Amino acid sequence: MNGPVSIEVLRQHLIDPEICIRCNTCEETCPVDAITHDDSNYVVKAEICNGCMACVPPCPTGAIDNWRTVLRADAYPVDEQFKWDVLPEQTTMAVAAVDETSNVDASDEASGIEVDTVRGSVVPPWSAAKPYVNLYTHKTPTTATVVGNYRLTDASTDSDIHHIVLDFGTMPFPVLEGQSIGILPPGASGDGRAHHARQYSIASPRDGERAGYNNVSLTVKRVSQQHGDTIDGVCSNYLCDLKKGDVVSVIGPFGGTFLMPNHPDSHLLMICTGTGSAPMRAMTEYRRRRRLKGATGKLMLFFGARTKEELPYFGPLTNLPKDFIDTNLAFSRTPGQPKRYVQDAMRERAVDVAQMLKDDNTHIYVCGLKGMEDGVLQALKEIGERHQLDWEVLWARLKREGRLHLETY
Ligand SMILES: Cc1cc2nc3c(=O)[nH]c(=O)nc-3n(C[C@H](O)[C@H](O)[C@H](O)COP(=O)(O)OP(=O)(O)OC[C@H]3O[C@@H](n4cnc5c(N)ncnc54)[C@H](O)[C@@H]3O)c2cc1C
Known part of the structure; x- marks a missing residue:
């Protein structure tokens, strides 16, 4: 049987x-x-x-x-x-x-x-525009032409960060602030396989680095050292060395949740280090362009780097009007000064951060070095609790409502 x-x-x-x-x-x-x-x-x-x-x-x-x-x-x-x-x-x-x-x-x-x-939201803000993703893949990449490549950080520092502008010509490449693209560096790795794509956040707003043009900008840091060893990162060196007129292979766009709200009274609380400033620049610039069209929400930025000289976009950032964006810089290696990180700057502005946490229109974005996440979440928790907010309840709500976005690498 x-x-x-x-x-x-x-x-x-x-x-x-x-x-x-x-x-x-x-x-x-x-x-x-x-x-x-x-x-x-x-x-x-x-x-x-x-x-x-x-x-x-x-x-x-x-x-x-x-x-x-x-x-x-x-x-x-x-x-x-x-x-x-x-x-x-x-x-x-x-x-x-x-x-x-x-x-x-x-x-x-x-x-x-x-x-x-998951520590952050897995849904976008309710008013975010609908993103396109995966229009171009490893199998079907598109190309873009380099129309600009500028060093952003002071030549006196080892931190070599570039602002790179890529133009897609007549190929459709619709993006939103907070999305990223993949770059396929030429050549192959040791085992003979083509290099895989590296991901870079888009630093320009949806209507182009130059408004009305089919282009995007990236903020790329040259990787030349890792844990004290000298290494030449494949893609970051390729990108930082590109010349005007060079053509690159691009895939993407990627990302369907780290997106900005579109309702005009939404507030952005942006916390970043180094190249994590890319999506914050995109969102800030989009809001700056829309400002004349009635966006009233607040922008508060906490931006950290080792020194002032290593801070990308330092000049343009400090020139933005104070009534448009509330910018707070933190430097961890200024000679003769105590170490100051983004979470220290947030604690110093606890009253205003708490005010934002209490507002249902606030959306929080954290981008930059992996190591910053714990410190930032801890600071938000402490600030919330000191101002009569139950952090565990608020945290769950922020995640559920697409209002807490973390992208660290
Ligand atoms: C969501 C996301 C967004 C990102 N956005 C940005 C951005 O906006 N700007 C930006 O600059 N970067 C960004 N990155 C990081 C970026 O994708 C790349 O990881 C970075 O540029 C390094 O790539 P690479 O090809 O230069 O280095 P790789 O060649 O990939 O090397 C990376 C690592 O591999 C190891 N390695 C490689 N070769 C050696 C060696 N010979 N000896 C020892 N170790 C070695 C090291 O750990 C090294 O750090 C982002 C990453 C993610 C995930």
């Missing part, structure tokens, strides 16, 4: 290597450490992934949202996933096994979205 069929079927979570821009968001978000990477690919460990979906909404490209039904015994191991250039097709054998066994429901593996493991 035949017993009940007991074939274990798995809806295996996979990442599409053709779309993934290796931004590390999924690995950081995964609450059970099921995601890992090597120099080539981001991959999911089938034996650990519980299909909680926490990594899916924050992924800027959607590469994370791929699933194959497999027999559990045949699940793709990570060593195999590391070698993929494309995802494997869905094989029919496991699907047939699901059809034949009444007691297996492969979709049970991925039920419910646990967004509570």
Whole structure:
């Protein structure tokens, strides 16, 4: 007599290597450490992934949202996933096994979205414009011409940050402030594979670096050192060395949540370090251009760098009218001065920050070095609690309402 069929079927979570821009968001978000990477690919460990979906909404490209039904015994191991250039097709054998066994429901593996493991919003502000994403991919990139490349930081410092303007000519490349693009650097890595794309935030507003032109600007820091070792970052050096007239391969745009609100009385609380200023510049410039058309919301900026000389956009920033933007700078390595970080500047302005936290029209944006997130969230918590706000309740609300956006790298 035949017993009940007991074939274990798995809806295996996979990442599409053709779309993934290796931004590390999924690995950081995964609450059970099921995601890992090597120099080539981001991959999911089938034996650990519980299909909680926490990594899916924050992924800027959607590469994370791929699933194959497999027999559990045949699940793709990570060593195999590391070698993929494309995802494997869905094989029919496991699907047939699901059809034949009444007691297996492969979709049970991925039920419910646990967004509570994520520290920022996974939805955009209610009034954000609808973004275009993934118009151009690794397989179908577009090109842009360099129309400007200027060093932003003082020549006396090692911090070499460039403002690079890329023009798309007649190719459509619609963007919103807060989105990013991917640059495909020429050449190949040690294993002979083409370099993967690097992601850069757009520093210009939706209507162009120059209003009415089909162009975007980027704020790129040359990577030449990491943890004390001298290294030449592939893409940042390529970009910083570009000349006017050079042509670059571009993919994107990416990002559907780190977007600015469009209602005119919305307030922006912007906190950034270094090149994290790119999206803040885009949003500020968009508001500056719209100001004459009736935008009344407040802009408050906390901007940190090691020294004044290392702060990109220092000159233009300090020239903006005080009644348009409330700018607070923090320098952590000014000779002869105590170290001051963005969270210190926020605490000094606690009364005004609390006022903004209490206002339902306030949207918070944090962008820059990975290490800043903890300090900024801690400062927001302390400021809130000192001003009779229950931070845990407010934090959950800010996330739910698309009003707390974190992008650190
Ligand atoms: C959402 C997002 C937005 C971003 N926005 C911006 C932005 O607006 N501006 C910006 O400048 N950057 C931004 N970045 C970072 C950017 O994508 C790149 O990671 C950065 O420019 C470095 O790329 P690279 O190719 O120059 O360096 P890579 O060649 O990729 O090197 C990066 C790292 O690899 C390691 N490495 C590489 N070679 C060596 C070696 N020989 N020895 C030891 N270690 C090595 C080091 O850890 C090094 O830091 C963003 C990243 C993300 C995820």
